[in-house]
Amino acid sequence: MRVVVDLNRCQSYGQCVFAAPEVFRFQGAESLEYDHVPDAGSDQAVERAALACPAQAILLGRSAEAGVVSQAVAAEMR
Ligand code: SF4
Numbered sequence: 114m115r116v117v118v119d120l121n122r123c124q125s126y127g128q129c130v131f132a133a134p135e136v137f138r139f140q141g142a143e144s145l146e147y148d149h150v151p152d153a154g155s156d157q158a159v160e161r162a163a164l165a166c167p168a169q170a171i172l173l174g175r176s177a178e179a180g181v182v183s184q185a186v187a188a189e190m191r
Pocket residue numbers: 118122123124125126127128129130137145165166167168169170171
């Protein structure tokens with residue numbers, strides 16, 4: 114699974130960090146870092162994180178869809 118966080122939407126609520134701490138973490142007070150391609154064993158936790166995000170900033174895609182997800186985020190950021 115591929116993970117993309119739209120950092121323009123992210124409000125640093127931290128729900129993703131609680132749901133999947135092995136994938137999402139804060140670097141400093143509000144700077145979110147995450148694994149773009151986490152281990153498959155984290156898929157359920159990542160899906161919970163995406164559902165829990167109040168800003169709906171977490172986009173998920175299968176490997177074959179990664180380019181599509183990235184393009185969607187890039188389009189939103191323009
Ligand atoms: S839950 Fe959503 S808004 Fe909160 S830190 Fe994670 S990605 Fe950002």
